[in-house]
Amino acid sequence: MPSYTPPLRDMKFVLHEVLKVQDGDIPGYAELSEDFTGAVLEEAGKIASEVLAPLNQIGDREGCRLENGVVRTPTGFQEAFDTLREGGWTGLDCAEEWGGQNMPHVLGTAVGEMFVAANLAFMMYPGLTHGAYSAISRHGSEQQKQTYLPKLVSCEWTGTMNLTEPHCGTDLGLLRTRAEPQGDGSYRITGQKIFISAGEHELASNIIHLVLARIPGAPPGTKGISLFIVPKFLVNEDGSLGARNAVTCGKIEEKMGIHGNSTCVMNYDGATGYLVGEENKGLRAMFTMMNEARLGVGLQGLAQAVVAYENALAYARERLQGRDVTGPKNPDGPADPIIVHPDIRRTLMDQKSFVEGARMFALWGATLIDADVRAGDEDAADLIALLIPVVKAFLTDKGFEMCIAAQQVFGGHGYIEEWGMSQFARDARIAMIYEGANGIQALDLVGRKLAAKGGKPLMGLFETIKGFIKDHEGREGLKADFLDPLKRASKELQEATMYFMAEGMKNPHAALAGSTDYLHLFGHVCLGYAWTRMAIAAEDALAAGTPDEDFYRAKLTTGRYYMRRCLPETALRLERIKSGPEPVMALDAANF
Numbered sequence: 302m303p304s305y306t307p308p309l310r311d312m313k314f315v316l317h318e319v320l321k322v323q324d325g326d327i328p329g330y331a332e333l334s335e336d337f338t339g340a341v342l343e344e345a346g347k348i349a350s351e352v353l354a355p356l357n358q359i360g361d362r363e364g365c366r367l368e369n370g371v372v373r374t375p376t377g378f379q380e381a382f383d384t385l386r387e388g389g390w391t392g393l394d395c396a397e398e399w400g401g402q403n404m405p406h407v408l409g410t411a412v413g414e415m416f417v418a419a420n421l422a423f424m425m426y427p428g429l430t431h432g433a434y435s436a437i438s439r440h441g442s443e444q445q446k447q448t449y450l451p452k453l454v455s456c457e458w459t460g461t462m463n464l465t466e467p468h469c470g471t472d473l474g475l476l477r478t479r480a481e482p483q484g485d486g487s488y489r490i491t492g493q494k495i496f497i498s499a500g501e502h503e504l505a506s507n508i509i510h511l512v513l514a515r516i517p518g519a520p521p522g523t524k525g526i527s528l529f530i531v532p533k534f535l536v537n538e539d540g541s542l543g544a545r546n547a548v549t550c551g552k553i554e555e556k557m558g559i560h561g562n563s564t565c566v567m568n569y570d571g572a573t574g575y576l577v578g579e580e581n582k583g584l585r586a587m588f589t590m591m592n593e594a595r596l597g598v599g600l601q602g603l604a605q606a607v608v609a610y611e612n613a614l615a616y617a618r619e620r621l622q623g624r625d626v627t628g629p630k631n632p633d634g635p636a637d638p639i640i641v642h643p644d645i646r647r648t649l650m651d652q653k654s655f656v657e658g659a660r661m662f663a664l665w666g667a668t669l670i671d672a673d674v675r676a677g678d679e680d681a682a683d684l685i686a687l688l689i690p691v692v693k694a695f696l697t698d699k700g701f702e703m704c705i706a707a708q709q710v711f712g713g714h715g716y717i718e719e720w721g722m723s724q725f726a727r728d729a730r731i732a733m734i735y736e737g738a739n740g741i742q743a744l745d746l747v748g749r750k751l752a753a754k755g756g757k758p759l760m761g762l763f764e765t766i767k768g769f770i771k772d773h774e775g776r777e778g779l780k781a782d783f784l785d786p787l788k789r790a791s792k793e794l795q796e797a798t799m800y801f802m803a804e805g806m807k808n809p810h811a812a813l814a815g816s817t818d819y820l821h822l823f824g825h826v827c828l829g830y831a832w833t834r835m836a837i838a839a840e841d842a843l844a845a846g847t848p849d850e851d852f853y854r855a856k857l858t859t860g861r862y863y864m865r866r867c868l869p870e871t872a873l874r875l876e877r878i879k880s881g882p883e884p885v886m887a888l889d890a891a892n893f
Contacts, residue, residue, distance in 0.1 A: 303721030307346030353419035360561025392454035410667040418604035422561030433460025440586035480514035500565030501550035528583035529574035558727030599692035602700025605729035609707035654863035661831035683758040694742035695824030697732040743816035815878035822874035
């Protein structure tokens with residue numbers, strides 16, 4: 302049985318010694334003292350390790366069942382869902398006026414990492430609900446907010462997002478679901494949606510579906526898409542539940558992983574729906590939910606890597622196999638623990654350096670969201686918009702890779718279900734696909750985000766890193782190991798960007814063929830920046846004197862590993878980009 306131990310010490314380090322949230326001028330940050338965040342994270346960690354984690358394998362093994370139109374979730378899910386609801390965890394960073402606790406997103410992100418690491422499939426039920434809350438709070442009418450937001454915040458009702466149809470996924474311009482206006486201001490929604498996470502279940506008394514559909518006469522393509530609220534049960538004027546709406550679950554998808562979440566085919570047979578925002582402006586409203594979901598999915602990639610690494614590390618310390626080539630390290634035993642072997646050390650260090658760097662990256666991104674939403678910081682809004690595809694795709698690509706690396710540490714036992722490593726790998730795999738497959742994220746990055754606002758956000762990031770390096774160039778102890786590698790990697794990212802600017806206008810394939818390499822190059826630069834910031838904080842702590850020397854020295858050692866062994870991948874990615882589109886496009890389709 303795998304286990305999960307919340308990384309509270311590392312979270313405290315990132316929040317208070319690197320990001321220094323307690324000193325931030327963002328509204329709400331003054332309350333984020335170490336004592337306060339420590340209490341919240343400790344309690345959340347207990348729920349993660351004691352309530353959610355024990356249900357992870359149960360959910361994987363039992364899955365969900367469709368019985369007479371109702372989906373039954375795995376054993377224990379209802380009680381765990383009630384625990385989250387009753388503790389107010391579902392509304393941690395939601396507005397107080399709707400019953401939330403109004404805590405900053407950065408704290409919600411730290412809590413979210415622990416919950417998702419403990420049980421990814423389970424957390425998709427409240428996770429999609431938070432997205433529905435965000436979309437309605439930003440684009441809904443006042444009446445819609447009053448009707449739906451308090452119930453979504455408390456998770457008395459849950460939410461979904463309905464985009465994909467059998468014939469179209471990424472290309473939403475092809476969707477066919479119809480929305481026919483009725484005389485009373487409502488619409489009749491008819492069509493089928495697939496891959497709908499948490500589309501039907503018994504955990505909440507109502508499910509609020511956000512559905513993309515076309516109104517008759519709407520413009521073709523994506524310009525003619527509107528967004529509708531379609532509740533499972535209609536809501537009466539007094540807020541009570543009325544008749545069952547004409548929306549049903551046709552089947553539950555049989556999936557590679559996340560078995561504990563009900564991924565449904567949803568049939569809309571003239572269901573009553575209500576327009577959100579303006580006609581034909583549905584994508585704008587849905588992308589409020591989609592962007593939040595993409596950040597959450599990036600966190601899923603990190604979280605699965607975290608729990609997989611924890612279990613691989615424990616196994617490597619206990620599993621006896623062979624002897625250290627330099628001499629026995631466990632002379633009283635029949636063999637040495639496998640952690641003495643360099644190749645096992647290598648794969649564990651790959652995992653450790655990724656998860657700690659990615660945690661810093663994710664929490665830094667969360668502070669940018671807070672700066673945007675709470676302080677109206679336009680530069681922060683532009684930067685996080687630029688980083689969203691990197692957070693989503695890089696953290697999920699690497700997160701899955703780290704789950705596979707953790708599974709490898711177990712050898713044959715990693716392939717046996719009882720050890721749990723197979724589930725981490727299977728569950729992590731979906732994060733690379735849904736909420737916009739990672740190849741699409743790469744295209745979004747190079748095709749839209751780089752040129753946004755004339756390239757100002759990207760240039761701003763380059764200047765931030767350049768200024769950061771200059772401000773700390775006097776730190777001789779960190780120059781060769783951190784500052785110089787970061788400078789080199791940042792220049793390689795700039796060179797790749799200039800290549801796209803020079804070649805992409807002449808041949809768009811020059812940019813598109815190198816888009817995934819560019820995204821990974823970008824991701825490594827972000828983690829290199831994160832590691833350099835952490836190294837400075839660790840060096841400062843050691844210089845000031847600390848009883849926790851082992852933690853800070855381990856932090857510096859792990860950071861040096863990343864900068865020496867992982868960050869140099871930027872050079873490889875740059876060479877691939879500069880090879881141009883010819884190697885990718887040269888072979889005729891018929892000859893594959």
